[in-house]
Amino acid sequence: MSENEHVETEQPGKTMLKRMEQYRDRWSSYGNQTGIQELSEGLTIEQLQKLELFDGIGPNFLEKMLPDISLALWRPNSVLFEEGSYIDLAFYVVKGEVEVSTQRNPVHANAPLFDSTLRSMDVRAPEAGQGTVVLKRKQLGLEFSGERSITFLASMDMDLPKGSAVRLGPGEFFGEIGALSGWPQSVTAVTQSECILIQIRLPALRILKSKAPSVKAKLDERYKQRTLTHHLQNTPLFSSLSDRDVKRLIDSVELVSCEPGQKIVGFGDPLEALYLVRSGFVKLTQPFGSGELLVSYLSKGMSFGEVELLVHEKGPWTASAYSVEYAELVKIPLNVLDHLLSYQPVLEDKLWRTSAIRVREAGYSQRNVLMPEFRQLALDSGLVQGTSILAIDLNRCTRCDDCVTACASTHGGRPRFIREGNKVQNWLIPKSCYHCLDPVCLVGCPTGSIHRGGAAEVIEIQDDLCIGCGACARNCPYDAIVMHGDGEKWPDDMIPTGLRGKDRLIASKCDLCSQAGHEPACVSQCPQGCATRVESVEAFQTLLFKED
Amino acid sequence: MNIRALDLQKIGLTPGPLTLFFAILGLALISALLARDVSQTVLGAVTLVFLFLSSVYGVRRRLRVVAAARASQAAAWLQWHWVASGLLFFGFLFHTQGRFPGSALGFCLWLVLLWTLISGLLGWAIQRWVPRVLASLSTEVLFERIPELVTELSIKAQKTVAGSHPSLENLFHRRLLRRFQNINHSWVFVFDISGGLAKHMKGLHYLMGFLSGSDLERGQKLESLLKTKAELDAHFTLQSLLRNWLYWHVPAAFLLWALVLVHLFTLIYY
Structure with missing residues (x-):
């Protein structure tokens, strides 16, 4: 990488050579059809320390991050990522210019990292411009005018007006929110000139955020400035607030990042804030007998703390809150909320309504322990994420396996599920893809083979793009993706090199028969009509408890 | 007394096919009463149509690879199978004028038809009862x-x-x-x-x-x-x-078809 003045070369030893090979395999899996002209042979701690981005991070953590950081030279007019695509890395501009835009097709671009021409990519990230647009072009121009200073651009949450574009220069950082949250990108990023970019994958990104307070502070600050207004105004609780109130709120809130299973508040702790869930899931539990009973789980846009605030008049927490996997929260101090409530009766009314729901849920859970049991199962098995959950009524199922046979005949003799899974009362939930709201299986697919199809919720795999790396199968926490061989071997010029000569594997999962062009065969071919697709865990809950 | 409406779904039926069943049956009865001299050949032909319709479900199950078969609802086909089988029974009664057949072939036809229908009814009952019993167990297994x-x-x-x-x-x-x-x-x-x-x-x-x-x-x-x-x-x-109940039902259905074909052959030949 001759253009790179930050990276120096060194003579590698035997171990280093092996590491370099592994590193090349890891990063070259993006294939040679992308706009990458040259990829670094591996970076050293010293090289990273020279970059402003990694200031304040100790050598031990830098060493851990090394395999997940690369330096790439991109050709001009190369698409880094597109609207609606899922990526597991963020980009830091060292040299050159990148244009980010919304709903604009690059005409003279090289083959993109995730080639949209090879599949139907109708899905768009939440519409930019929907609700309040925060990031005005003019503001961006002002903010990005400073040279060499690090500017963080939250790609997912950047509210660019439709058809508009901004240019990002050296010192700018983008893509990290989509990578951290598993959300699709809301913009398309295209290199405008020959660009040197530092590419940081998710594991390194997490270390960067947790071990570099200065980076986290900058990320949070940018998020607050650019996108929190949009988030708050799209949250049912704060949708009625004026711009002035939202601004006041933003100035005083704290952004909290939680590790999986982290305790956010404990039962009996003094109440000091109301929490709003930005991403991930939070579960609320209450002491019950010698254990803890799950009374509710919260997802994006939901809040907790209103019961203690209103019903118990700022009493201690009546439930403990834990994050389920990684979660991001907005912490709203009590005094700020008090001030808002003093002249916002609509807000108080909404909080009372939410409180009533929480109290009712807690009461119902205490009376009917099957409900929390189901909720726990829903969290553990990923049902909460589901947008199309296959459920079989065992009271009517004659175990004929016609559902599986129909699936197999639709998919060339290979069924996409088996009639085994969790049993909840008289319902069986087979291990078939739930078509998650936040599909982590999409993150890290080096070729974009696994993607959202034409219909909004369908996640499908394009066989001819699948290189059988198994990333999606490993990422899927619910074992809904299986790898299988097709009798072929990888050619000798295959990249990644590690695959050469090995059996070719292909990932396979339920695609809701979208490619076959009819409704899911598992449902339509059940002669007893006992197989059904449920669009959410709430709908499934209704199905379960309607008989009570 | 709390009289609950009959839950058709629990017995695997929807109102449409059931209504049609009774409509056709009613029409057939009225026709038989009004036209006492209806040709037995016509009644036999109608019965044959019902036999054909009742057999289509089984054929369709084996032709699942055909896209058109995958696009339609298997549950609806099963319901038509039941309806057509019921009509087949009544068609046979009309065709034989409710009399016990005298010939050996007629007797065999009568016996095999009854066997097929009874084994089908038994299967229907098994399919309603066994799943509920199995669902009450804590495990579910292939x-x-x-x-x-x-x-x-x-x-x-x-x-x-x-x-x-x-x-x-x-x-x-x-x-x-x-x-x-x-x-x-x-x-x-x-x-x-x-x-x-x-x-x-x-x-x-x-x-x-x-x-x-x-x-x-x-x-x-x-x-x-x-x-x-x-x-x-x-x-x-x-x-x-x-x-395994299907082993009592499906071979009998094949035998029934074989006997019907022999019956048709004898009719045409003689």
């Missing part, structure tokens, strides 16, 4: 995997008692091991879903009253394994029933 799971369970049980109190080991090897080693395909599950588990566990329960510490834990684990094994046996027996 029929093909039962032998493999039984082997696993047997190994687990032997490991559980290995090195435990001699009384427990003795009881296990003398009375319980054989229950773990083989699949117990017993008709007792048809009448008692627990398969008389309480009786088999009596000795173990008695012994557990004297056990303590790790031996008691082993006893409890063994109890749980026994329950699972009994459920696997129940699944095996009842799922076999769900599969």
